[in-house]
Amino acid sequence: MSGRAGVEVSAAAYTLVCGLDRIPREGGVCALVDGAAVAVFRTYDDEVFALGNYDPFSRASVLARGIVGTRGEVPFVASPMHKQAFDLRTGQCLDDAAVRVPTYDVAVRDGAVLVGPARESPEEGT
Amino acid sequence: MSPHLRKTLVVVGHGMVGHRFVQAAIERGLTETHDVVVVGEEPRPAYDRVALTSFFEVGAEALSFLPDGEYDDPRVRLLLGTTVEELDPVQRTLRLSSGTEVAYDELVLATGAAPFVPPVPGHDLPGCFVYRTIEDLEAIRDAAAGARTGVVVGGGLLGLEAANALHGLGLETHVVEMAPRLMPVQVDDAGGATLARHVEALGLRLHTGVATRAVVGRDGRAASLDLGEETVEADVVVFSAGIRPRDALARAAGLDLAERGGVLVDEQCRTSDPHVWAIGECAAPAGRMYGLVAPGYAMAEVVVDALLGGPGSFTGADMSTKLKLMGVDVASFGDAFATTEGALELVLADAVAGVYKKLVVSEDGRRLLGGILVGDVSAYGVLRPMVSSGIELPANPEELILPAGRGGGEVALPDEAQVCSCNDVSKADIVAAAACDGTTRAGATCGSCKPLVKKVIEEYYAAQGRTVDRSLCEHFAMTRQELFDVVAVHGYTGFDEVVAAHGTGRGCDVCKPTVASVLASQLGQHVLDQGRATLQDTNDAYLANIQRNGTYSVVPRIAGGEITPEGLIVIGEVARDFGLYTKITGGQRIDLFGARMEQLPDIWRRLVDAGFESGHAYGKSLRTVKSCVGSTWCRYGVQDSVRMAIDLELRYRGLRSPHKLKGGVSGCARECAEARAKDFGIIATEKGWNLYVGGNGGATPAHARLLAGDLDDETLVRYLDRFLMYYIRTADRLQRTAPWIDSLEGGLDRVREVVVDDALGLGSELEAAMARHVAGYRDEWRDTLEDPDKLQRFVSFVNAPDVPDPHIGFRAERGQEVPAEPTGPVVLGTSIPVGAPR
Ligand code: SRM
Ligand SMILES: Cc1cc2nc3c(=O)[nH]c(=O)nc-3n(C[C@H](O)[C@H](O)[C@H](O)COP(=O)(O)OP(=O)(O)OC[C@H]3O[C@@H](n4cnc5c(N)ncnc54)[C@H](O)[C@@H]3O)c2cc1C
Numbered sequence: 001m002s003g004r005a006g007v008e009v010s011a012a013a014y015t016l017v018c019g020l021d022r023i024p025r026e027g028g029v030c031a032l033v034d035g036a037a038v039a040v041f042r043t044y045d046d047e048v049f050a051l052g053n054y055d056p057f058s059r060a061s062v063l064a065r066g067i068v069g070t071r072g073e074v075p076f077v078a079s080p081m082h083k084q085a086f087d088l089r090t091g092q093c094l095d096d097a098a099v100r101v102p103t104y105d106v107a108v109r110d111g112a113v114l115v116g117p118a119r120e121s122p123e124e125g126t
Numbered sequence: 127m128s129p130h131l132r133k134t135l136v137v138v139g140h141g142m143v144g145h146r147f148v149q150a151a152i153e154r155g156l157t158e159t160h161d162v163v164v165v166g167e168e169p170r171p172a173y174d175r176v177a178l179t180s181f182f183e184v185g186a187e188a189l190s191f192l193p194d195g196e197y198d199d200p201r202v203r204l205l206l207g208t209t210v211e212e213l214d215p216v217q218r219t220l221r222l223s224s225g226t227e228v229a230y231d232e233l234v235l236a237t238g239a240a241p242f243v244p245p246v247p248g249h250d251l252p253g254c255f256v257y258r259t260i261e262d263l264e265a266i267r268d269a270a271a272g273a274r275t276g277v278v279v280g281g282g283l284l285g286l287e288a289a290n291a292l293h294g295l296g297l298e299t300h301v302v303e304m305a306p307r308l309m310p311v312q313v314d315d316a317g318g319a320t321l322a323r324h325v326e327a328l329g330l331r332l333h334t335g336v337a338t339r340a341v342v343g344r345d346g347r348a349a350s351l352d353l354g355e356e357t358v359e360a361d362v363v364v365f366s367a368g369i370r371p372r373d374a375l376a377r378a379a380g381l382d383l384a385e386r387g388g389v390l391v392d393e394q395c396r397t398s399d400p401h402v403w404a405i406g407e408c409a410a411p412a413g414r415m416y417g418l419v420a421p422g423y424a425m426a427e428v429v430v431d432a433l434l435g436g437p438g439s440f441t442g443a444d445m446s447t448k449l450k451l452m453g454v455d456v457a458s459f460g461d462a463f464a465t466t467e468g469a470l471e472l473v474l475a476d477a478v479a480g481v482y483k484k485l486v487v488s489e490d491g492r493r494l495l496g497g498i499l500v501g502d503v504s505a506y507g508v509l510r511p512m513v514s515s516g517i518e519l520p521a522n523p524e525e526l527i528l529p530a531g532r533g534g535g536e537v538a539l540p541d542e543a544q545v546c547s548c549n550d551v552s553k554a555d556i557v558a559a560a561a562c563d564g565t566t567r568a569g570a571t572c573g574s575c576k577p578l579v580k581k582v583i584e585e586y587y588a589a590q591g592r593t594v595d596r597s598l599c600e601h602f603a604m605t606r607q608e609l610f611d612v613v614a615v616h617g618y619t620g621f622d623e624v625v626a627a628h629g630t631g632r633g634c635d636v637c638k639p640t641v642a643s644v645l646a647s648q649l650g651q652h653v654l655d656q657g658r659a660t661l662q663d664t665n666d667a668y669l670a671n672i673q674r675n676g677t678y679s680v681v682p683r684i685a686g687g688e689i690t691p692e693g694l695i696v697i698g699e700v701a702r703d704f705g706l707y708t709k710i711t712g713g714q715r716i717d718l719f720g721a722r723m724e725q726l727p728d729i730w731r732r733l734v735d736a737g738f739e740s741g742h743a744y745g746k747s748l749r750t751v752k753s754c755v756g757s758t759w760c761r762y763g764v765q766d767s768v769r770m771a772i773d774l775e776l777r778y779r780g781l782r783s784p785h786k787l788k789g790g791v792s793g794c795a796r797e798c799a800e801a802r803a804k805d806f807g808i809i810a811t812e813k814g815w816n817l818y819v820g821g822n823g824g825a826t827p828a829h830a831r832l833l834a835g836d837l838d839d840e841t842l843v844r845y846l847d848r849f850l851m852y853y854i855r856t857a858d859r860l861q862r863t864a865p866w867i868d869s870l871e872g873g874l875d876r877v878r879e880v881v882v883d884d885a886l887g888l889g890s891e892l893e894a895a896m897a898r899h900v901a902g903y904r905d906e907w908r909d910t911l912e913d914p915d916k917l918q919r920f921v922s923f924v925n926a927p928d929v930p931d932p933h934i935g936f937r938a939e940r941g942q943e944v945p946a947e948p949t950g951p952v953v954l955g956t957s958i959p960v961g962a963p964r
C-alpha cells in the first residue's frame with residue numbers, strides 16, 4: 001500500500017514521522033519507527049513508500065540515502081553502497097530474485113507522513 | 127512564318143542570367159517568332175561567375191558556358207565586347223558603343239550588378255581591384271606576382287572568397303569588415319565567431335568592426351590601408367563591399383527604379399514600360415534585389431513564359447545559402463535571424479569541434495523557420511525542406527543538430543587479460559558471455575572495471591557488425607557528450623527538464639549523477655542547490671565518502687600536502703573529540719573516518735573555523751595535487767614544486783569532471799611526487815616545467831605522456847586550463863584522462879594540436895571557461911553550514927535527529943575505532959525517546 005494526500009487511515013499503530021515537505025521529491029529520509037530504521041521515499045508523482053533502511057548486501061543501514069528513479073514502470077531505489085536496486089512498492093531486489101527487504105504501511109494525512117507496521121508478506125504493486 | 131512578322135528581341139548583358147534566358151528562349155520555341163540579339167559588354171561569352179575563383183586553377187576556358195562563341199540557333203546573334211549606351215523606350219531603339227542603333231520589339235535587361243567601391247581616398251589607385259569578372263582576376267593575379275601583402279575590404283561571402291584567393295596567390299592576407307562579424311548578412315554573432323576561428327586558423331588576419339579610411343599610396347600605387355587605429359600593409363587591395371544593380375540605362379530612360387536601386391518589375395518581371403523586361407541582379411521584383419543566381423534563373427524562365435503568353439510569375443525566392451568557404455561549410459536559410467514574432471532559437475555551439483548550429487523555431491515549437499549552420503552543414507538537406515514545406519517538427523528538434531556520437535578508441539587487450547580483478551573475469555569470459563547474450567560478474571563489486579568492460583563489449587559487437595548502443599542507460603539514448611551538448615543547447619538547469627525533453631521515465635543511479643555532473647560543470651553552482659541533492663551519488667549528496675558501515679570519512683583539503691603544525695593540531699583535536707579513526711592517505715592528506723552523518727556539520731564547523739575547506743575526496747572533481755619538497759629544501763630541486771602544486775590545487779579545486787582528476791608536481795627528474803602517475807603531472811626542468819598528461823593508478827595504470835616541455839609558469843597554466851576544459855567537454859562518463867586521450871582520433875597528437883598549437887582556435891574560450899570556474903569557486907562545506915535547508919538533511923532520523931543509528935557499531939583496533947562486524951538490522955526498545963516530526 002502506498003499513501004497519497006487525503007487517504008483515510010485506520011486507527012492502527014501509525015507513527016507520525018515528518019511533514020511530506022520534509023521528504024525531497026525522488027529522495028528519502030530515514031525515520032525511527034518502533035525502534036527500527038525505516039526508509040521513507042517520495043516519488044516524483046508524490047507517492048510515498050516505506051522500506052527497511054537496512055541494505056542486506058552491504059549490511060549497513062543506508063537505503064534512505066539511495067537514488068530514486070524508475071526501471072521501466074517500477075519505482076526503485078538504488079542502494080548508495082553498491083547500487084543494487086529495490087522495488088519501492090514491494091521491497092523486492094531487482095538484481096537478485098532471492099533478496100527482498102521489508103516494507104511498511106505508510107499514509108499521508110494533512111500533509112503529514114505516517115508509517116504503520118511492517119507488512120507480513122508484501123503484496124505486489126499498488 | 128513570313129519574315130516581316132518576326133519580331134526582334136534584344137537582350138542586354140550576356141552574363142549568367144542573360145545566357146540562361148537565351149537558352150530557355152531557344153528551348154521553348156521563342157526563337158520561332160523572334161530574332162534574338164544579345165549585346166554583351168565583356169569580351170567573352172557568358173561564363174560561370176559563381177565558380178569564378180576556380181579561374182586561378184582551371185583557366186577561363188573551363189568556366190565558359192559557350193566555348194564555341196555562338197548558340198546552336200542561327201536566329202540568335204551575339205555581339206560581344208559591345209556596350210549598350212542608351213535606351214529610348216519611346217522609339218524602342220538602343221544605341222551601342224559601336225555607334226550602331228538597334229531597334230527592338232521586346233527588350234530584356236540582364237545587366238547584372240557591379241561591385242560597390244566605397245569612395246574612400248585612394249580607392250582608384252593602381253593596385254586596387256574588384257572581384258567580379260575574369261579580367262578582374264587576371265589583373266589581380268598579375269599584381270600579386272610582385273606583391274607581398276593583400277587586403278580585402280569586406281568580410282561577406284564574396285570577400286572571404288576573394289581573401290582565400292589572395293592567400294592562395296601567396297599574399298599575407300587581411301580582411302577588413304565594418305560589421306562586428308564576418309558574413310553579417312547570413313550568420314549571427316556566434317556563427318560569425320565560429321567562422322572567424324576557422325578562417326584565422328587558415329592563416330588569414332581579420333579586422334572586424336573597422337572602417338577603411340583611405341587607401342594610402344606610395345609611388346603612385348596602393349601601399350597600405352588606413353584603418354584609423356592601425357595601418358595595414360597592402361600591395362593589393364580588393365574591394366568586396368557589396369554590389370549595386372546596374373540600372374543606369376533604365377534610370378536614364380526614365381523607367382521606374384526600386385527605392386534601394388534595381389529596375390522595378392512586376393511579377394512577370396516587366397518594367398514600367400510594357401516592352402521592357404528586367405531579370406537577374408539588375409532587377410528588383412517587388413522592390414527587392416536578389417544577389418544570387420538561382421532567383422535570376424527563375425526570372426529568366428518567367429519572362430520567356432510571359433513572351434509566350436504563359437502565366438508564370440516570380441513571387442520571391444529562397445535566399446538560402448549553403449557553401450563551402452575555404453573548406454568551411456556554411457549554410458544560412460529561412461528566417462536565420464529569428465525576426466518572426468515569438469521565434470525561439472536553439473543553439474549548439476561546440477567550440478571544440480568548430481561547429482555552430484542554430485535553429486529558429488516558431489513560438490509553439492512546431493515549425494522550423496530558419497537556421498544557421500557553420501562547420502557542419504550535414505543537416506541542411508533535412509532542415510531546409512522543413513522550412514519551405516512547413517512540415518511539423520519532431521518532438522526534440524535539437525536532435526536535428528546534435529552531433530552523432532563520437533566514437534571510442536580500441537582496446538588492444540589479449541583474450542586472457544583480466545578485466546575485472548574483483549571477480550576474476552577475463553576479456554575472453556566477457557566476450558564469451560556477450561556472444562550468447564549472457565552476463566558475467568564483472569563490474570559488480572568495486573565497479574572500477576566498468577568502463578573497460580563496456581569497451582570490450584562494444585568492441586565485440588562492433589566487430590560483429592552490430593550497431594553498438596551507446597546509451598547512457600534505459601532513460602537516455604545518448605552518450606555523456608551528447609547530454610553535455612543537449613544541456614548546453616537548451617541551457618537546462620535541472621534534471622526534470624532534461625528527462626522530460628530527452629529521456630524516458632524518472633531516471634536512475636546512472637543518469638542522475640551524470641546530469642548532476644554536467645550541470646555542475648556548466649553552471650558551477652552548489653551541488654546541493656535547487657533539488658539537485660537527490661541527483662548526486664551518495665558521496666556528493668552528503669559531501670563526504672560513505673564507508674562500509676554507513677558512516678562517512680572527512681577529508682579536508684591540504685593543498686600540495688603542505689600543512690602547518692597548528693593545522694595538524696586542529697585536525698588531531700577534531701579527530702580526538704569526535705572519536706574518528708585517523709589515517710594519512712595516499713594523496714598526501716589526512717582522512718578522518720567513522721563520522722556519523724549527523725556529526726558531519728559539527729565536525730566541519732570546527733574545521734572551517736580553523737581555515738580548512740572541503741577536499742572534494744567525494745567528488746568526481748579535482749582531488750589532490752601531490753608535491754615533493756622541491757627546490758625549497760631538496761638539494762636536487764630545480765624549481766619550487768610545492769608552490770606550483772599548491773597554486774594548481776587551489777586553481778582547479780571543486781572542478782566537476784567526468785571522473786576524478788589528480789595532479790602531481792616534482793621538483794626534478796627524480797620524480798618523488800610520482801607526478802607521471804597522475805592525470806596531469808609536472809616535472810621541473812632547468813628551464814621551467816615539463817607537462818605530462820594522462821596518467822593514473824587504479825586497475826589499468828598508465829604513465830602520463832609528455833604534452834609540452836620547458837614551459838614557463840604562465841604557459842603551463844594556460845595549457846592545463848585548456849587541457850582540463852577540453853577533457854570535461856568531451857570525455858565519456860567515468861572516463862579518466864588516459865582512456866579519453868586514447869579515444870580521440872589522433873590521440874595525444876590531437877590533444878597537442880588543440881591545447882598547444884590551438885589548431886581549433888578555441889584556446890581562449892577554454893581558458894575563459896576555466897577563468898569562470900576559478901572566479902566562481904566557493905567552499906561547499908562553508909556554504910552548506912550557512913544554509914539551514916541544506917543542513918536539515920544531516921540527521922540520523924528525520925523524527926529523532928540526535929539519536930544515533932543503533933545499527934552502527936565500532937570496535938577498537940591498534941588504539942582506534944574501526945567498524946564492527948555488521949549484524950542484521952538492530953531494533954531498539956520502543957522506550958527510546960522519539961522526537962516530534964519536523
Ligand atoms: C583514502 C585513500 C586511500 C588511503 O588511505 O590512502 C583512497 C580511498 C579510496 N579510493 Fe583511492 N584512495 C586514495 C588514493 C588513491 C590513489 C593514490 C593517489 O591518489 O596518489 C590512487 C591511484 C592513483 C589514481 O587515482 O590513479 C587511487 C585509486 C583509486 C581508484 C582507481 C581509479 C582508476 O582510475 O582506476 C578508485 C576507484 C574509482 O575512483 O573509481 C579509488 C576509489 C577510492 C574510494 C573513494 C572508493 C570509494 O568510493 O569508497 C576510497 C574511499 C576514500 C574515502 O573514504 O575517503 N581510488 N586512490 C586515498 C585518498 C587520497 C586522497 O587524499 O584523496
Ligand atoms: C566571385 C563570385 C562568387 C559568387 N558565388 C555565388 C554563389 O555561390 N551562389 C550564387 O547564387 N551566386 C554567386 N555569385 C553571384 C552570381 O554570380 C550572380 O548572382 C549572377 O552572376 C547574376 O547574373 P546576372 O546575369 O544577373 O549578372 P552577371 O552575371 O553579372 O551578368 C551581367 C552581364 O551584363 C553585362 N552588362 C552590364 N551592363 C551592360 C550594358 N550596358 N551593355 C552590355 N552588357 C552589359 C555585364 O558586363 C555582365 O557580363 C557570385 C558572384 C561572384 C562574383
Ligand code: SF4
Pocket residue numbers: 754755756757760761762763764767792793794795796797798799
Ligand atoms: S623529485 Fe627531485 S626535487 Fe623533488 S624531492 Fe625528489 S629529488 Fe628532491
Ligand code: FES
Pocket residue numbers: 545546547548549568569570571572573574575576825
Ligand atoms: S568490480 Fe571489476 S575490478 Fe572491481
